[in-house]
Amino acid sequence: xxxxxxxxxxxxxxxxxxxxxxxxxxxxxxxxxxxxxxxxxxxxxxxxxxxxxxxxxxxxxxxxxxxxxxxxxxxxxxxxxxxxxxx
Amino acid sequence: xxxxxxxxxxxxxxxxxxxxxxxxxxxxxxxxxxxxxxxxxxxxxxxxxxxxxxxxxxxxxxxxxxxxxxxxxxxxxxxxxxxxxxxxxxxxxxxxxxxxxxxxxxxxxxxxxxxxxxxxxxxxxxxxxxxxxxxxxxxxxxxxxxx
Numbered sequence: 001x002x003x004x005x006x007x008x009x010x011x012x013x014x015x016x017x018x019x020x021x022x023x024x025x026x027x028x029x030x031x032x033x034x035x036x037x038x039x040x041x042x043x044x045x046x047x048x049x050x051x052x053x054x055x056x057x058x059x060x061x062x063x064x065x066x067x068x069x070x071x072x073x074x075x076x077x078x079x080x081x082x083x084x085x086x087x
Numbered sequence: 088x089x090x091x092x093x094x095x096x097x098x099x100x101x102x103x104x105x106x107x108x109x110x111x112x113x114x115x116x117x118x119x120x121x122x123x124x125x126x127x128x129x130x131x132x133x134x135x136x137x138x139x140x141x142x143x144x145x146x147x148x149x150x151x152x153x154x155x156x157x158x159x160x161x162x163x164x165x166x167x168x169x170x171x172x173x174x175x176x177x178x179x180x181x182x183x184x185x186x187x188x189x190x191x192x193x194x195x196x197x198x199x200x201x202x203x204x205x206x207x208x209x210x211x212x213x214x215x216x217x218x219x220x221x222x223x224x225x226x227x228x229x230x231x232x233x234x
Contacts, residue, residue: 004144004152004154004191004193004199004203005140005143005144005146005152005154007199007200007203008146008152008203008207009146011200011203011204011207012207031139031140047142047143048142048180048181049140049142049143049179050140050143065179065180065181065182066146066147066148066181066182067146067147067207068146068147068150068207068210068211068216069147070211
């Protein structure tokens with residue numbers, strides 16, 4: 001798993017980061033490794049269903065329903081990234 | 088790898104009858120099996136992945152991308168496409184019901200990037216995406232995907 005869906009989401013996140021002019025490393029994780037990786041990441045982007053499975057962590061989580069809605073993703077990322085920059 | 092090679096017209100079907108999501112996933116998987124690019128067990132793998140991640144594979148309104156792991160029987164990197172005669176529910180509140188399925192069979196994580204990028208370009212383009220949803224022939228689909 002993680003071959004198709006996460007790759008597609010990763011591509012969309014990279015496009016959004018380019019628009020926002022933010023440099024970041026985007027790593028893929030399947031559900032078995034997601035929680036571990038999520039703990040060390042600055043930000044997690046996933047779907048509603050999988051966000052529930054990652055559970056309660058301190059890392060901010062953005063959920064995406066429509067992977068093709070790039071504008072929605074950009075607007076979702078913007079405030080979280082601005083907040084990260086402040087810290 | 089180009090989309091035409093990954094997804095030739097032999098692996099594109101329209102007006103496919105499926106009574107539920109599992110039949111839809113099996114129908115798109117059969118296109119892969121019949122063209123010799125996956126073993127039969129890959130179809131079961133896609134069904135199991137969908138059971139596990141069901142709603143997650145519905146990546147946009149009306150569009151699902153069923154797939155499984157490379158070790159589940161991928162022979163060569165491939166995709167298949169099905170447009171259903173009538174849509175089915177996958178359990179994704181925002182994006183159900185599903186009309187279009189792009190099945191993926193990859194041998195490694197990078198292989199699909201080019202093909203996925205092309206599909207994303209099509210789906211993000213409102214006019215092209217509309218053409219896929221309204222396609223009445225295989226030529227309508229290839230006209231959008233290969234352009």
